[in-house]
Amino acid sequence: MTERTSAGNADAGPREARSAALRADIAILERYTDQPAALPRALRASIERRFLGRPVQIYALADLDASLRLTETWLALGARELAVASLQGDRPEIRTFPRSAVKGVRFEPGLTCNVLTLLGEPGEPALARLRFTHRQRRAMENVQFALEQDLEGRAVEAEDPDALYAEGVAGPIRDAQALVAGNDVAVLWRLLGYLRPYRGQVAFGMASAAVLTLLSLVPPYLTGWLIDEVVRPVQAGTRGLADVRETAWWIVGAIAGAHLLRQLCAWARLRWMAILGEHVARDLRTELYEHLQKLSLAFYSRKKTGSLITRVTADTDRLWEFLALGVVDVSLAVIQLVGLGAVLLYLDWKLGLVMVLPIPLLCVWVYVHGERMNELFLRAWRKWSRVTDVVADTIPGMRVVKAFHQEQREKGRFGERNQAATDEFNRIHDTWTSFWPALMLAVRAMIVAVWVFAVPRLLGPGEAPGTLSSGTFVAFLLYLTMFMPPIEIIGQIARIMNRATSSAHRIFEVLDTEPQVVDRSAAVRLEPVQGAVRFENVAFGYDGVRQVIRGVSFDVKPGEVIGLVGPSGGGKTTVTNLIARFYDPTAGRLTIDGVDLRDLDQGHYRRQIGMVLQDPYLFHGTVLENITYGKHDASLDEAVAAARAANAHDFVCQLPHGYETLVGERGHTLSGGERQRISIARAILHDPRILILDEATSSVDTETEYKIQEALDRLVAGRTVFAIAHRLSTLRRATRLFVIEDGKLTEQGTHAELLALSGGTYRRLYGMQRQLTAESGSQGEAALEKEVA
Amino acid sequence: MSDGTTLDKPETEDAELRLERRADGQLWAVLGARAAPVWVRRCFPWTAPARFVSLRDGDEEEVALVRDLDELEPDSRRALEASLAEAGFVLEIVSVESVEDEIEIRTFAVRTRQGPRRFQTLRDEWPRPMPGGGILLRDVAGDLYLVRDPAKLDRASHAHLWPLLD
Numbered sequence: 044m045t046e047r048t049s050a051g052n053a054d055a056g057p058r059e060a061r062s063a064a065l066r067a068d069i070a071i072l073e074r075y076t077d078q079p080a081a082l083p084r085a086l087r088a089s090i091e092r093r094f095l096g097r098p099v100q101i102y103a104l105a106d107l108d109a110s111l112r113l114t115e116t117w118l119a120l121g122a123r124e125l126a127v128a129s130l131q132g133d134r135p136e137i138r139t140f141p142r143s144a145v146k147g148v149r150f151e152p153g154l155t156c157n158v159l160t161l162l163g164e165p166g167e168p169a170l171a172r173l174r175f176t177h178r179q180r181r182a183m184e185n186v187q188f189a190l191e192q193d194l195e196g197r198a199v200e201a202e203d204p205d206a207l208y209a210e211g212v213a214g215p216i217r218d219a220q221a222l223v224a225g226n227d228v229a230v231l232w233r234l235l236g237y238l239r240p241y242r243g244q245v246a247f248g249m250a251s252a253a254v255l256t257l258l259s260l261v262p263p264y265l266t267g268w269l270i271d272e273v274v275r276p277v278q279a280g281t282r283g284l285a286d287v288r289e290t291a292w293w294i295v296g297a298i299a300g301a302h303l304l305r306q307l308c309a310w311a312r313l314r315w316m317a318i319l320g321e322h323v324a325r326d327l328r329t330e331l332y333e334h335l336q337k338l339s340l341a342f343y344s345r346k347k348t349g350s351l352i353t354r355v356t357a358d359t360d361r362l363w364e365f366l367a368l369g370v371v372d373v374s375l376a377v378i379q380l381v382g383l384g385a386v387l388l389y390l391d392w393k394l395g396l397v398m399v400l401p402i403p404l405l406c407v408w409v410y411v412h413g414e415r416m417n418e419l420f421l422r423a424w425r426k427w428s429r430v431t432d433v434v435a436d437t438i439p440g441m442r443v444v445k446a447f448h449q450e451q452r453e454k455g456r457f458g459e460r461n462q463a464a465t466d467e468f469n470r471i472h473d474t475w476t477s478f479w480p481a482l483m484l485a486v487r488a489m490i491v492a493v494w495v496f497a498v499p500r501l502l503g504p505g506e507a508p509g510t511l512s513s514g515t516f517v518a519f520l521l522y523l524t525m526f527m528p529p530i531e532i533i534g535q536i537a538r539i540m541n542r543a544t545s546s547a548h549r550i551f552e553v554l555d556t557e558p559q560v561v562d563r564s565a566a567v568r569l570e571p572v573q574g575a576v577r578f579e580n581v582a583f584g585y586d587g588v589r590q591v592i593r594g595v596s597f598d599v600k601p602g603e604v605i606g607l608v609g610p611s612g613g614g615k616t617t618v619t620n621l622i623a624r625f626y627d628p629t630a631g632r633l634t635i636d637g638v639d640l641r642d643l644d645q646g647h648y649r650r651q652i653g654m655v656l657q658d659p660y661l662f663h664g665t666v667l668e669n670i671t672y673g674k675h676d677a678s679l680d681e682a683v684a685a686a687r688a689a690n691a692h693d694f695v696c697q698l699p700h701g702y703e704t705l706v707g708e709r710g711h712t713l714s715g716g717e718r719q720r721i722s723i724a725r726a727i728l729h730d731p732r733i734l735i736l737d738e739a740t741s742s743v744d745t746e747t748e749y750k751i752q753e754a755l756d757r758l759v760a761g762r763t764v765f766a767i768a769h770r771l772s773t774l775r776r777a778t779r780l781f782v783i784e785d786g787k788l789t790e791q792g793t794h795a796e797l798l799a800l801s802g803g804t805y806r807r808l809y810g811m812q813r814q815l816t817a818e819s820g821s822q823g824e825a826a827l828e829k830e831v832a
Numbered sequence: 833m834s835d836g837t838t839l840d841k842p843e844t845e846d847a848e849l850r851l852e853r854r855a856d857g858q859l860w861a862v863l864g865a866r867a868a869p870v871w872v873r874r875c876f877p878w879t880a881p882a883r884f885v886s887l888r889d890g891d892e893e894e895v896a897l898v899r900d901l902d903e904l905e906p907d908s909r910r911a912l913e914a915s916l917a918e919a920g921f922v923l924e925i926v927s928v929e930s931v932e933d934e935i936e937i938r939t940f941a942v943r944t945r946q947g948p949r950r951f952q953t954l955r956d957e958w959p960r961p962m963p964g965g966g967i968l969l970r971d972v973a974g975d976l977y978l979v980r981d982p983a984k985l986d987r988a989s990h991a992h993l994w995p996l997l998d
Binding site for chain 2: 178218
């Protein structure tokens with residue numbers, strides 16, 4: 044079950060979400076793979092005919108044949124039959140079996156080829172051996188799960204077999220790629236939509252930039268005019284100095300004015316657009332961060348933390364760059380080139396063509412160079428990542444390096460990779476240092492060509508047709524110097540757009556993800572929460588088929604302390620996640636004080652929930668800020684009282700700045716036990732009605748465990764508590780113990796009652812731990828005996 | 833899966849090991865009167881694929897370690913090789929039609945020895961250099977693609993892969 048498909052099963056919204064998800068997954072399959080987006084319609088019809096009209100309930104593709112060539116073989120399950128259909132020839136080869144013929148299922152993972160064997164009677168040949176790549180694995184595991192459940196007498200039916208298949212195959216690609224935002228043009232428009240609140244500033248910034256561009260065309264023109272209409276006539280004696288002096292000064296003044304105004308526009312454009320870009324980046328960051336707070340845990344389990352951090356920081360920053368500079372630069376580069384071409388053609392169309400015709404070729408050349416540089420950078424980044432790998436490896440592991448006296452080897456390893464990276468960077472330098480002079484040479488060649496074409500005409504008689512005036516030629520030369528910057532920008536348009544749309548995709552993907560757990564319109568607030576927790580035949584699965592919790596029912600009274608025990612992966616943490624409403628059940632009902640949890644106001648309810656986890660998370664800040672995280676208005680007295688109750692006060696007082704000591708990122712300046720006690724103090728101050736303890740003492744030494752246990756004993760008083768522990772001795776305060784195995788509640792009762800169950804899981808686990816403790820020493824044995832007593 | 837007799841480790845060191853594929857396709861290790869279904873794991877899949885093959889039971893306990901396939905009698909060797917062919921299989925790229933970078937992934941359109949295939953890798957997941965000069969690509973689903981000798985690829989394929997080669 045994914046974020047997009049599981050917003051509950053009571054409303055119409057999720058149905059639409061599921062159908063949108065299916066469309067997205069099909070689009071991924073069609074765009075990124077060569078395999079069908081669903082079981083082919085004709086084949087499905089053939090299979091269903093063999094199933095006597097009963098529909099295909101679930102299916103998967105086996106894409107390798109017996110000789111390990113890529114192929115198309117479908118495994119499809121109906122209510123009573125299963126079919127293996129191979130599409131190698133013109134006609135499909137379909138084999139069907141009754142599902143009851145499957146006596147076992149065997150899965151063998153490989154490097155790339157996995158094998159699912161459908162076993163018949165013992166000693167008989169397998170019914171089918173299906174080979175498939177990892178791409179098909181999720182979909183095939185769904186089929187495997189359904190068959191295994193069948194063998195245990197439980198029927199599993201997929202709500203939508205097409206969706207399940209498509210999600211299974213498209214899942215890895217979807218998780219790796221931000222796809223929800225649509226195509227690049229749509230993304231770009233959507234991004235520009237963020238400028239809407241700042242229309243006035245955008246218009247002003249763009250107008251400034253446009254005026255700036257146009258003004259830059261003025262001084263060369265005026266210069267040419269000054270030469271032709273003032274300087275040359277005076278030098279030739281056709282006009283008197285007195286006649287033209289005033290005109291000359293006006294033109295010089297106009298040139299100065301144009302330059303001044305141009306710089307004023309440049310200032311306005313830079314300032315307005317930079318500030319505007321910051322506003323948009325801030326708006327995006329805020330929207331993104333606020334949305335991230337709404338998203339459910341399923342989203343965070345799918346996306347890497349680093350990737351999400353990059354989206355909030357680097358991607359929004361990159362968009363600032365694009366909005367502040369890129370949009371204007373690109374637009375104006377085009378305007379400037381068109382403007383320059385127009386002016387040159389206007390001044391002298393023959394000479395203008397000499398300059399204008401090669402421009403598209405230069406743009407293509409710059410583009411090709413950019414592509415080449417991308418390839419070179421890719422190589423260089425790859426080599427550079429190897430350099431950073433060595434550094435990241437050896438610096439934290441320096442004790443090991445020294446202990447094994449491997450300094451020379453590490454120096455050699457680093458030196459080798461450093462040299463390889465340097466070679467790549469030098470290759471980049473070789474390329475760009477060759478390219479730019481070559482490009483300049485081409486531009487100079489164009490200028491020389493202008494001279495070649497211009498000189499004969501310059502030397503012609505003044506009034507003859509085709510003669511070029513000195514002023515026009517000087518203006519030409521001045522315009523020629525303005526060609527390079529827009530060519531460079533146009534050559535980089537693809538890169539600029541690509542960077543911006545990539546960042547926008549990543550940001551919009553998060554913004555477009557709907558929270559899985561949502562409040563209903565008339566959400567209820569329990570004032571106060573008493574802490575009665577009831578599971579009524581609750582089932583839950585993280586995906587569409589496999590249920591992690593299956594038909595769990597129990598009733599917990601306010602103030603009870605429930606110990607959750609059982610093997611790893613059995614579903615204990617999922618039970619607590621459901622109680623905290625990180626997820627909603629897929630079936631059944633979970634009530635708090637008799638009210639369906641889905642009807643409760645999430646925010647209000649979570650304020651009544653406290654959690655102490657195995658790896659307590661402390662935020663960067665002071666000890667005090669961490670203790671008061673759930674209750675910002677707590678007084679100093681309350682904070683100290685909570686720390687005392689959590690056995691944290693003494694060690695906090697020994698810290699250099701007491702409660703105002705800064706704890707490092709994730710609390711790493713403190714020991715595990717210290718962090719745990721601060722998290723307990725935080726929970727005590729939060730004063731929850733329902734408390735969840737998830738392996739709170741599992742990773743600390745005995746003395747610390749004793750202190751934490753003492754603190755927990757104070758914390759649990761008067762609250763409904765669900766405590767998960769592998770060390771069963773830590774559950775001595777539990778009023779009841781629930782054994783959760785394979786998603787089911789298999790045993791419940793007091794410690795004594797469960798020990799009395801012959802062949803019971805709790806009794807077995809307890810016996811094993813007791814034996815381990817006995818083997819580890821008489822002290823441990825004595826302690827355990829004492830706890831049991 | 834541990835539905836057969838488990839073999840005690842010390843015994844496997846001394847007794848002669850026989851391997852056989854049974855009707856259901858499962859590989860079984862037989863040592864004297866004892867037999868157990870086993871799964872194969874290559875210890876050095878790239879540098880020594882025919883040496884140090886670990887035979888493991890359903891609980892991932894080692895039943896026997898085959899140091900060299902040559903040590904086995906021919907039938908056992910054939911049975912083991914058949915299992916290794918599946919377990920150690922990777923797709924082998926023979927030509928590259930295109931490599932396209934997208935937002936966070938890189939899409940390869942290739943022809944493999946097993947047929948045409950399009951796949952995606954993460955953009956920051958670099959190919960793994962292999963002993964002997966090849967490279968190994970891993971796609972987002974976990975499938976592996978081997979380019980045995982990039983120098984032998986045709987010119988266009990080599991050009992597509994060039995940024996990713998040493």
